[in-house]
Amino acid sequence: MVGRIAGFPDNAVITEVGPRDGLQSEPAFVPTAQKIQLIQSLLDAGLRRFEITSFVSPRAVPQMQDAVEVIAAFRDRSDAHLTALVPNMRGAEAAIEAGVDAMVLFASASESHNLKNVNRTRSESFQGFAQIAKRAEGTGVALQGAIATAFGCPFEGEVALKAVVDQAKAYRDLGMDYITLGDTTGMATPMLVIQRVQALAEAVPTVDIALHFHNTRGVGLACAYAGLSQGITHYESSIGGLGGCPFVPRATGNVATEDLAYLFAESGVQTGTDLGRLIEAAQLAERIIGRELPGQIMKAGPRLQTASMDSVRTANG
Template sequence: MLEAIRVPRQVHVTEVGPRDGLQNEQVLLSTAQKAELVRALVAAGVREFELTSFVSPRAVPALADAAELVAELKDIEGAHFSALVPNLRGAERALEAGIDSVVLFVSASESHNAKNVNASVDESLASFEQVARRLEGSGIELRGAIATCFGCPFEGDIDVAAVGRIARHFADLGARHVSLGDTTGMATPPLVTERISHLREVVPGISPTLHFHNTRGIGLANVMQGLALGVDRYESSIGGLGGCPFAPKATGNIASEDLIYLLSEMGIETGIDLDRMIEAAQLATRLMGRPLPAQVSKAGPRLALSDSASVATARG
């Protein structure tokens, strides 16, 4: 069956909880608490992290400790830490901190990009050329991320050609991985098909990463569509944490443990242990001090059985 629908046998999962998961939370975790969560995820087998963002601390206070967090985790071997940067100044800070890869981000929507980084799309793209030149010879990988790929809360539908144009720009700068962000959960399976098909036509050299939010409850349905199209890179957030502070109704990402459960039940390898992911999600719940939207960390795996003797028997 896997061959019939071209589902990948191995999938790369990037954990975005420390960045996208925490950036919109009212509870501000300390650097030590963030590091504790990352180490729990590493113990579960997670190797790819979108760790933080080198943006203005005034704009996103939850990520003000970006450099300190990178320094706190320097002893971890075998993990890849990426960080979002909006411009050359952010890239300089990321380089100084010693990040593994820089993720340049822009919105496919003019209005959202103005809210998110106070610049037009073309202004953002022009500034990325300076960043690419600065990264030359540094050994730091350049990646791209496009927000509101599947719809904008201010403009509605986004022309697929706008997404393709930005992806082409990233490819021209040398990026091999480009993430398609579903910022406010507006993605649907038909839109996933349209976007991936278009990118394969206009930018065949890039490897797309799908980043879904579960705002309208079909995040994993969109993952299934991506898998059917052969996409093997996804981003998710522990516990389903997440949201954009510059987009209304932006709720959590698809939950990492829910995604790992789905992939595991499909026989798809991720290198990540589900039981340890559930433990990490429970840690995230304690750190945030509230229930998180993920499901598998509450219910457990499919075969997590209960003792029948502990359950009351119906009478009558």
């Protein structure tokens, strides 16, 4: 029986971003039926929160051209919380019409990445967000904020803590009570996570903070562990480690959902997921994509998975 680590939360919530962040950069279009099959396998594994798609221009991100069809397949599932990324008013209108539970508005903490990512200045992004917030009033669709490059920018380097705090305050002022710190570039470290979480806890205490890590430099799980040490209970990850921002040089995938769930379980933090079924979902994702994915638990299995002695050769000599 795994014990508990002092100061860690009893439970954590994982939002699966593989259907959006994981698939968005895949060069070959994943058929809608296969996307639906993958999401269903994740539901079967116990996941309940999904960043399921994005309402962006199909010219910019062809992989997301079937957003309406994917949402329609799960819209009537009362146990599934569906969010979609929206970059502008056109995307917001489409997301509201499609019946999402929440829209994710995103901007970068650095000016240069925002220009690359959405071809807008940060100021222009927030002007658009104000219009979307007004449009969302009375629709029942919640707004969530995402801060990209919250831990560093591939073009500018260090991102000032003040920029992250100011952006979180701007989201709060638009009525958001859920904000994700995105490690878009894989530049997060445990110390940076602790610094930013503590700063936001002081600056926007009424807001739930979620953490989203990429494993570009191999410390994604260490950063998640640092988040647990600060009491953070909301995390985003991608099945099998799919993904990586297409507007970041040398970007690699997100932290794998099954790896994150394993770390949490072995730390005494419950996620309501079935690790065996998460591994099956990761293997399904690998078959759909047609190449090896970087997740580790899907290859090694959980800690106490045993093998017969006959399956391994005996040392000779």
